Amino acid sequence: MDTQQNTALRRALAEVPGPLPTSGVIHVVIPHTDRFTVVGNHLAQHPGLSCTAVGIAVRIQSLPQGVEVSIKALAARCREGEKRIAAGLRELEDFGYLQRVLERLPSGRVVTRTVFCNQPAALLHPRHPAAPRQPAAPAPLPSPEPAPTPPPEPEPAPAPAAEQPMPPEQPVPPDAPAPEAPAPLPVPPPLPLPQAEPVSLPFVPPPTAPKPPPRPLPRPSDPTPELDRAATAFLGDLHRHAPRFMLTEDDVRQLAPGVAAWLERAVHPDALRHALTDDPPVPLRRPALLLKHRLTELLPPPPPGARELAALAHRPRTTVTPFQTCDDCDRAFRSPTPGRCRDCRDRRSEPIRSAA
Template structure:
């Protein structure tokens, strides 16, 4: 009688579990990405984890527009957009609307390998060589210096200098209007000259606080000082002392269709994408 043959190994490894997954690991020396278990084991949508892992594997500067992600994955725009929104809500991804070279509004996307981390040595658009080239005047004869003090914005604060008490009081009152606007001592010193300039132009402390806190977005950058610095510069009143207009009540949004920046109360698509999806009007025929 023939012996019974079996395809099972003669004996299992002593440290192997009796059931469940058994890892066969390989040491990688190139072309690999480190993911935290918090992300890899995230409960919920597998699409969200996959999109996050793919984005983290890309080099800096790679496009992660919805069109580019849809070209890589089989999922449609709605699921990719929902995954990006989930990652942004949990702190893995951050989209900032900033003023780039030439005053153009641009959206910069920051991806974090751990929520709560800070970007390290990331250059801003205005620091790029192209931005400096745009700001440089055309070559020509240098004008003769005029006597007397030069009109213009005040110089930045010196290291260790105390801020103007009036400006510091205005900045300190912002946290009572919005608890997210808590500034450090260093940020207060940096913002105080701009606030002092508003005061010198005849704008009262209450009007300044109203201009800085009206219509704030639902989600504020981890560093609110950047938002306040932008508003102080963009809404600076004229020398006549006219009160600046309040900022637009609608926050900036990223279009889910073309990534264009537009104002709307909630995320979605811009007017051009909505009109394109609706098709031609029947009256056009």
């Protein structure tokens, strides 16, 4: 009585088909009816992925569309720490299961899109839309049983040949055309089968697709020593305002022309600092690459020159006559100078008539 017997497990083992193996795992397969996710063996038995990466992939695949799967969001759901989750995401990214793509919104903000593919090997082969399903032919209706037919009535005896009048035969001319056979009725064409609309799948480039070359870092049109010193001082002081943007001396030397191009376009240093350091990705691995990307993609247009400002200042303007208040009747009227309205001026100009 010391060993606790699990009768449910013994009953399940008894229902396993075939002989049980002498060693190794025994599978008790119970079909799922709801809340399940299909996972391929290429992921569950991947030789290059760790168990942590496989578990993170299964967790991401079981989540619905639109759920955040960042490192902090996964750390809040799982027991693993942020370092193990980040390492597992990098493994999935190396083998093509996970892709993180930078996308620029219409507002100018750059966000990271996370795309998970359950079969990355299938992206390398062209996909064809599924063939339209042919409608099944209707099953033949069961033929009704024939009703019992009444016995045939006896036909009347034919009359003698002498009593049956024969119609007179009409002579047929020799050149008369032979009677034409009736034309067959036209067969209507078959109705076209409804075509199934092709399933629209989001285009995700394969991991081996060639990437476009990056845009070069902007440079000032008129480089001066003052601009170079201001840009170098800006980059060297950047970590005081954003501690995660700690740059090396080589990074400052490479990024200085891009900052000089912004300063040449009359951008205030505070506005430039906010544009470069606001809302960085988590975790921030290489701050110099992020600064180079933002310096290139968010470059503002050059300010208008003296000719454009002069043309804007000397454009023709429409003169609007201001409102004035009448000194006599306090009525509003349009006039360049204050005074009396037209009615009050006419009334004062009329001669005074003497009483009869």
